[in-house]
Amino acid sequence: MEWFKKVKTGLKAQEKRPIPDGVWVKCDTCGEIIYKKELIQNLWVCAKCGFHFRIKSGDYVRILLDDGTFDELHSNITAVDSLKFRDSKKYTDRVKDAMKKTGLSEAARTGIGKVDGKSIVLGILAFDFLGGSMGSVVGEKIARATEQALRDKIPLIVVSSSGGARMQEGALSLMQMAKTSARLAQLSEASVPYISVLTHPTTGGVAASFAMLGDIIIAEPGALIGFAGPRVIEQTIGQELPEGFQRSEFLLEHGFIDVIVNRRELKPIISTLLDHLT
Amino acid sequence: MNETGHDFERKIIALRRELDDVRARSLDHDPAFKDDLKQQAQKLEKAIRDIHSKLNRWQRVLLARHPQRPYTMDYIRFMITDFVELHGDRLFADDKAIVGGLGKLAHRTVVIVGHQKGRSTKENLYRNFGMANPEGYRKALRLMRLAAKYKRPVVCLIDTPGAYPGIGAEERGQAEAIARNLFEMSRLPVPIIVVVIGEGASGGALGIGVGDRLLMMENTWYSVISPEGCASILWRSAEKKEQAAEALKLTPQDLMVQGLIDEIIPEPLGGAHFDHEEAASILKRTLERVLGELGGMPPQELLDKRIEKFSRMGLFQEPNAEKEETNVG
Numbered sequence: 001m002e003w004f005k006k007v008k009t010g011l012k013a014q015e016k017r018p019i020p021d022g023v024w025v026k027c028d029t030c031g032e033i034i035y036k037k038e039l040i041q042n043l044w045v046c047a048k049c050g051f052h053f054r055i056k057s058g059d060y061v062r063i064l065l066d067d068g069t070f071d072e073l074h075s076n077i078t079a080v081d082s083l084k085f086r087d088s089k090k091y092t093d094r095v096k097d098a099m100k101k102t103g104l105s106e107a108a109r110t111g112i113g114k115v116d117g118k119s120i121v122l123g124i125l126a127f128d129f130l131g132g133s134m135g136s137v138v139g140e141k142i143a144r145a146t147e148q149a150l151r152d153k154i155p156l157i158v159v160s161s162s163g164g165a166r167m168q169e170g171a172l173s174l175m176q177m178a179k180t181s182a183r184l185a186q187l188s189e190a191s192v193p194y195i196s197v198l199t200h201p202t203t204g205g206v207a208a209s210f211a212m213l214g215d216i217i218i219a220e221p222g223a224l225i226g227f228a229g230p231r232v233i234e235q236t237i238g239q240e241l242p243e244g245f246q247r248s249e250f251l252l253e254h255g256f257i258d259v260i261v262n263r264r265e266l267k268p269i270i271s272t273l274l275d276h277l278t
Numbered sequence: 279m280n281e282t283g284h285d286f287e288r289k290i291i292a293l294r295r296e297l298d299d300v301r302a303r304s305l306d307h308d309p310a311f312k313d314d315l316k317q318q319a320q321k322l323e324k325a326i327r328d329i330h331s332k333l334n335r336w337q338r339v340l341l342a343r344h345p346q347r348p349y350t351m352d353y354i355r356f357m358i359t360d361f362v363e364l365h366g367d368r369l370f371a372d373d374k375a376i377v378g379g380l381g382k383l384a385h386r387t388v389v390i391v392g393h394q395k396g397r398s399t400k401e402n403l404y405r406n407f408g409m410a411n412p413e414g415y416r417k418a419l420r421l422m423r424l425a426a427k428y429k430r431p432v433v434c435l436i437d438t439p440g441a442y443p444g445i446g447a448e449e450r451g452q453a454e455a456i457a458r459n460l461f462e463m464s465r466l467p468v469p470i471i472v473v474v475i476g477e478g479a480s481g482g483a484l485g486i487g488v489g490d491r492l493l494m495m496e497n498t499w500y501s502v503i504s505p506e507g508c509a510s511i512l513w514r515s516a517e518k519k520e521q522a523a524e525a526l527k528l529t530p531q532d533l534m535v536q537g538l539i540d541e542i543i544p545e546p547l548g549g550a551h552f553d554h555e556e557a558a559s560i561l562k563r564t565l566e567r568v569l570g571e572l573g574g575m576p577p578q579e580l581l582d583k584r585i586e587k588f589s590r591m592g593l594f595q596e597p598n599a600e601k602e603e604t605n606v607g
């Protein structure tokens with residue numbers, strides 16, 4: 001599989017978005033020059049090698065939900081700099097910049113929508129907003145989405161892409177892992193389905209909480225999924241990682257995800273699963 | 279007493295020696311000198327407390343990592359009677375970085391689990407420096423389910439620099455193991471008391487950290503990442519660990535302000551490493567009291583309160599809502 005070649009370069013290869021206004025886009029993996037309109041039509045999947053370009057939260061809304069059914073919730077919840085955190089930049093500035101860059105209010109978007117006419121609660125993490133990191137806002141929005149699913153007895157679907165818990169909120173971020181997982185345990189007790197969709201990359205505190213707790217766990221091909229990042233592991237063990245390590249196919253092989261689904265098949269598969277479970 | 283060579287620690291050691299000396303003299307001296315010696319002792323105690331109160335966050339981290347601090351097995355030795363260690367996750371292996379078993383805390387049988395560090399290099403290799411693999415979290419969960427089955431409370435002692443970042447750990451699902459524990463611990467129908475006894479780093483700590491009460495010993499830290507890890511990512515240099523420690527606000531006092539913990543447990547003068555037995559006796563008294571508070575609660579109420587507790591954690595703004603959601607104060 002072509003994307004395995006990318007493992008040593010970590011996230012870099014997929015970080016670059018293709019030239020925004022260009023007519024042609026080069027596939028990061030196979031080098032194929034693709035007509036952009038064709039790529040968009042193909043949901044940003046390279047027709048030649050199957051490489052899944054990273055797409056935005058809005059793209060997943062369009063891919064998964066019936067047209068015009070998304071009712072976004074809690075988009076007025078925003079981050080607070082509770083620790084007065086500052087590294088090379090102030091946390092408040094990082095948040096402001098991310099808002100400006102993405103047009104989003106935070107790294108999670110949640111709402112209600114329909115999949116082939118079936119009502120669901122949808123959560124999507126936005127990797128372009130501070131690496132999809134989970135602080136108090138992401139934790140709260142995922143927790144509320146879960147509560148909503150429980151209250152309305154409709155399935156929850158969360159599409160993850162995240163580097164993990166957000167360092168700038170310290171222990172508050174860490175506790176969001178417990179908060180989201182606890183809500184999911186309630187949902188599970190009520191037998192309300194939860195489908196977790198893992199996209200590139202899903203690591204750290206997000207992987208070690210709600211992302212790994214789905215009744216069904218689906219992954220896009222070639223996504224990096226794991227607890228520790230590859231760089232940290234390489235530094236710890238002092239050796240290079242094997243090919244394909246921590247990619248979707250590796251997780252499938254080791255029994256930690258249910259199925260790898262090409263982005264073009266994502267909606268039909270989810271729709272079928274919803275029929276089976278509801 | 280091995281010292282680790284930090285200036286503040288040398289001062290404390292010298293003061294503690296002086297204090298021991300004064301106390302010894304006050305035992306066999308003429309009663310006429312007693313008041314004088316008592317005053318001297320008080321002065322020395324105050325001097326030690328002063329040094330402590332002025333430590334910066336990085337120095338607090340160093341204290342939490344002190345190689346002579348009591349570890350889980352030390353607390354068990356002094357607090358628990360009839361302890362039987364139970365091994366293995368029944369799936370893959372026995373992780374030496376997390377220990378656990380059944381024992382009595384005063385008159386109550388409890389399940390106690392905790393991270394276990396080593397003191398010597400050899401011990402540390404055996405314990406993997408207190409960094410658990412998935413089987414450690416799964417062993418802990420197995421023991422907690424045993425506790426639920428026989429309606430015994432659970433005590434979790436946190437002391438880890440993080441979950442182990444290795445190839446095997448990822449192959450066996452480190453993320454899943456931690457996530458599963460958060461999920462299961464939030465619904466375990468018996469009281470769970472969590473105590474940070476040393477280092478509490480990231481998901482590796484939280485993996486045995488969901489409960490009805492979260493307590494921290496006085497000289498410990500708890501955060502989303504270690505200061506070194508944070509520094510190497512945000513400052514691009516692990517050397518900036520001191521700044522990272524300040525920024526992360528990771529002391530027990532900081533977490534109290536953030537509304538995340540319930541109590542700070544005092545340690546013997548100068549730190550728990552000076553007196554394991556005394557540290558364990560303070561912790562034991564605290565656990566007995568808290569178990570007493572939780573013991574009478576019906577399971578459903580316990581679980582409702584536990585989920586409320588974690589649901590309240592977080593700080594954000596929400597305009598147009600009735601109030602800004604905070605858990606501070």
Ligand SMILES: [Zn+2]
Pocket residue numbers: 027028029030031032046047048049050051
């Ligand atoms: Zn391609």
